[in-house]
Amino acid sequence: MTDDPLVEQDDASTPLSPEEQEGLIPSYITLRSELNEAEQANIVDGEEWAFNRTRDVLSEKFLNDLHKRMFGRVWKWAGHYRRTGKNIGVDAYRIPMELRNLLDDVRFWIEHSTYEPDEIAARFHHRLVWIHLTVSP
Numbered sequence: 001m002t003d004d005p006l007v008e009q010d011d012a013s014t015p016l017s018p019e020e021q022e023g024l025i026p027s028y029i030t031l032r033s034e035l036n037e038a039e040q041a042n043i044v045d046g047e048e049w050a051f052n053r054t055r056d057v058l059s060e061k062f063l064n065d066l067h068k069r070m071f072g073r074v075w076k077w078a079g080h081y082r083r084t085g086k087n088i089g090v091d092a093y094r095i096p097m098e099l100r101n102l103l104d105d106v107r108f109w110i111e112h113s114t115y116e117p118d119e120i121a122a123r124f125h126h127r128l129v130w131i132h133l134t135v136s137p
Helices: 005-009 032-051 060-071 092-111 117-131
Strands: none
Touching: 032 060, 060 092, 092 117
C-alpha cells in the first residue's frame, strides 16, 4: 500500500464507467488495468512505427497518423480531433487553427534558435496538451 493519494485514485481494479467505455473497441475491457495494458501495447506499436521511418513531426498528418497508430486498436476516435468541449483545451472548433499556429511557432523557434532544443520540446508538448486535440477519457 502506498501513501501517495494519486496512486490510490487510479486503482487498477476500478471498473470503467459507461461514459469511460464510450468509443472503446475491445469489448473485454472493463477495468482500468485492462485499459492501461491495452493502451500501453498499442502505444509501443505506435512508437515502433514512428521511429522506423522518415517523419515530419511538425506535420498535422504525421501527428494524426501517430495518434491513430498509438490508440487505433483501443479507441474508435483515435486520430480524430474532438468535437465537444472538455474541462481542458481550447474550444473544439479552434483545434485546427491552434494546431497550425503551434506547428508554425515551433518551426520558427527551430529555424531561429529561439530556445534550446529541450525547451522547444517542452513548449511544444505544453501547447499540445493545452489545445487538447482528442477526446481521450
